[in-house]
Every structure is written in C-alpha cells, then in structure tokens.
Amino acid sequence: MTPRRLDQPEHVTFLLIPQFSMMAFSAAIEPLRAANRASERRLFEWHLASVDGHAVMASNGISISVHQPLELLMKTDMLVVCSGLEPAQFARRHKIHHHLRRLARHGSMVGAISTGSFILAEAGLLADRRCTVHWEFAESFSAQYPALKVSRDLFVVDGDVFTCSGGTAALDMMLHFVREVSTTDVALAVAEQFIHPHIRTQETNQRIETHARYGIESPKLVEIVRLMEKAIENPLHMKEISVRVGISVRQIERAFHKQLRTSPKAFYLKVRLAWARTLLRQTLSPLSDIALECGFRSTSHFCHAYRRIYDIAPLQERHATASRRRC
Secondary structure (H helix, E strand, C coil): CCCCCCCCCEEEEEEECCCCCHHHHHHHHHHHHHHHHHHCCCCEEEEEEECCCCCEECCCCCEECCCEEHHHCCCCCEEEEECCCCHHHHHHHHCCHHHHHHHHHCCCEEEEECCHHHHHHHCCCCCCCEEECCHHHHHHHHHHCCCCEEECECEEEECCEEEECCCCHHHHHHHHHHHHHCCHHHHHHHHHHCCCCCCCCCCCECCCCHHHHHCCCCHHHHHHHHHHHHCCCCCCCHHHHHHHHCCCHHHHHHHHHHHHCCCHHHHHHHHHHHHHHHHHHHCCCCHHHHHHHCCCCCHHHHHHHHHHHHCCCHHHHHHHHHHHHHC
C-alpha cells in the first residue's frame, strides 16, 4: 500500500460473499476504526459491497447490509474479498471475476481473507504470486490450483495483491497496512486496544505448534504425530515410523498410551478421519475419492470407520452440513 496525502484517507471496500466468516471480517474492519481513533485522523474509510447489493448472511446467521453492488464500484484503494464455504462455485455462478480484474487493472489493491483466496485464484489474480489460504483448505486449494505458490504463512502481501488465512490473522494483516499508511506507534496502539500484545508478521505459521495442539512434551512423539499428519493418503506402518524416528514400536506404543491415552493405531485413524470430515464438509468430492485420499482401500471400510468414530454416516454428515448452510 502506498501512503497518500494526509487529507486523503485510504478507501477500503469489503466484498461480502454469502457464508463469510464474521470473525475474519470483524478482525479486518475494526482495526481501521481503531486506527482512525488512535491517530486522531481519518486514515481509513470503508464501505461494504455484495454481488447484488443486497444484505449478506454470515456463516453465523447474521445478515449485514451493504452500501452497493459490486458492479457499481468504480474505484477503491483496496478491495477485500470476505468469503466462506464453497467460494469458487459462488464466484463462477455469479461471474464476478471480470469486476475483480477490472478493479485490479485500475490500480486497486485486491485481496482476500480465508477462502476468498479461491475467488482470486479463479479470477487469475494469483498467478506468479505467493499466496495463502486457511490451513483447513490448503490441501484442496493446492489440488485445484497446482501452479500457484501457496504458503502456510499467516498472510501474504505480494505487490498489489494480498491474501490472508482468516480468523484473527486478519487483525495482524490490517496492522501491517496501518503501519504502512501511518506509523508503528499507531499500529501498536491499535494492537493494544484489542489486547493483542504481539503483532504477528507475514511469515508466522498459521497452526498452533504440534506439542501445544495435543498437549505432548516428548520431541519423539511430536515427530511421530507430524509424520502421521503428513502421510494421510498413504499411511505409514508403525515399523516404518519406528525406523524414521529411531525408537522401537513398543516405545512408540508406550509413549502414546502415557501422553495421549490411546494407541498409535487409533490416533492415526482419527487423524485420517478428521481430514475426511473436512473434505466432506468443504468439497463435493465423491466418497470413493475421499476414502482414497484418506488412506482407505475401500469406500465401505471408510464409511464403517467414519460411523464408528463420529456416530454418523459420511453422506449424512455432508447432507447435515448442506442443511446448516441453507438455514
């Protein structure tokens, strides 16, 4: 973002896509208000847009009114796409890509929060640029757009295009922009206002460290869990894991029972099924494809394991998710 005259605030437009994340949206827009207050100047002004100019419902069921439809937006310094579930399909149905490209051609910074990266990718705005997306969607994003340079960073600003993993990462990204148009002191004042004692940089990893996520202390156990999380489509045998980490299978079993109160086999199965649940909820992939992607030799084996762990059949899970979206 290039600083402008003091009497000319940065104009930021938020494009709300149905089922957008309220958390990410709030974390992006509130720092702008706080920056104006902290600097005692109008550093930013903002407007909301939607595809048709009508109110948009967030994923939590709250509708937000907007100021204008996207097609009437002729100029803005920054466009932020706030999206939710199935963004690429929505963008294709409503043919918004040419509007995004038009704004980019006319000098707007164009960016996205969370799954909005799918929309920018569909519009061709991420070609030859680094980008990021929420970790939960990272695998499917890379599969759909294999040519893109995808990182697991908190947010990425690459020239006049930016992407953000979502959630509270939007706060860190906006603090980055606040610092650019104002001063570090103002950015710190905003961070303190939101009781955000540490401003995270672009390169910060999205996910909580493995040891903290599972509450484990053993470095060997952390290494084993990371191996399991990386090898979902082709699960590793315990003997192979044993060789890689340099301890016996029996030692692995004891470590799992002591620190995680389960067996390595049961833990690994839950890791694979958790990824299957994400795919069921966020994609339209056939069950057979999901089963293979999660390391199951047959769909029937996958369905049986899924029902045993989650007490619901995979197709019922998908239908229930679709019903919640329509509510």
